Amino acid sequence: MSLCLWTVPSCASKVLVSLPVIQRLIPPATDRRLAKHTGMAAFDGPFFSHTAGYSPDQMIEAHDHLDAIIDELGPFGGILGFSQGGALALSYLHGKQSQNEVQPFKFALIMSSVIPCSADASECEDVIQSLCARELSETHFPPVDHDQRLFAELLDRTVREARRNNALLPDIDLSVYDAGGDPSLAPRVMHPSFVKKKIWIPTVHVTGKKDYGFMRAMSDVAHAVCEPKLAKQLVHGGGHQPPQKPAEVREVIRAMGWAIGLSDRFAHWNL
Incomplete structure (x- = not known):
């Protein structure tokens, strides 16, 4: 079972519509409530954000909340993060690694991540x-x-x-x-040039070719803070969304098979 962290504004029904292929495999994992936005009327809500902000203290609070979710609903094999959820997933993974704690996830699927921010005030x-x-x-x-x-x-x-x-x-x-x-x-924006240690679990990064240039640039940063030997980067034909075409979905599934297989080889590593 994998934990899913979506974007903002987020609700469980929106996640299920966006990921119909794996909708039965992902539990809703949401955070702070936001007001309903124009254009979201197709979903019942309520809508949430994973963070109240991006300062180190606010990121620590988001990490603590994620710890509580894992304690309550875990264990999980992997983590899937989209947009803000992808950035939080990477921040959390990096935080656990920096503190020499055992990673609660063996692999990660990161889709259209915004720029990740560290909870470590000493970062940058x-x-x-x-x-x-x-x-x-x-x-x-x-x-x-x-x-x-x-x-x-x-x-x-x-x-x-x-x-x-x-x-x-x-x-x-x-x-x-x-x-x-x-x-x-x-x-503490996680600039790849200043991150002391790359994230050392298998990761798959998926970005839309039609997404905004600044969004693709943020996704490139998210990819670059991960260990290159353990990371795959895929591009689909859409925008700021998961891939929708069957061939593109199958490509992601193959990449996830690679990540899961690699994580099994490293199952006993304490990274």
Whole structure:
């Protein structure tokens, strides 16, 4: 049995409609309640979000809630995450690994992930503190050192571009990175160049070719924080959704078979 983490706004009926092939295999796993949005009238709700925000403290709260779900409903063999749910899954897996805890999942299927944020306040702490000392929002790319520029460029092509396009996710307030901002509140975006240790379980990453460029860029970040030897990346012909065409679904199923087989080989690893 696998745990499913969907996007925001989310409800169990929406998950079942989106994944008809495996609807009998996934339990609803949802979090904080949100108001019903226009366009969601086809679903009864209630609607939820996995996080109240993306600061380290808020991510810790989301991780703790996920721990409680696993304790109550687990154990699970794998985890499936879509959009915000995919980002939370990766953040959670990375957190367990960083704390040298046994992973509660053997493999992960990540679909159209938004950018993952760490619950560890020390993640990217130096570069975030230095950016908070500058007016990042008032100058497109300030004359900063190499690490600052890498982080600023990632924010620009993902989070900032999402805001320019009025995207619902990720709802990150970029003003926290401005001069005078509180670094403790700044989301620890998991930049692949600064993640100390890649996620070391088999992962399959699925992205839509017609998704927005900034969404595909965030999914690329999600893929890049995983160990390359244990990760597969697939592209389907749709947008910000799971694959719908039978041939594309079969490709995902084959990739999941690969991930499950690989996880069985590593079943006794304490990573």
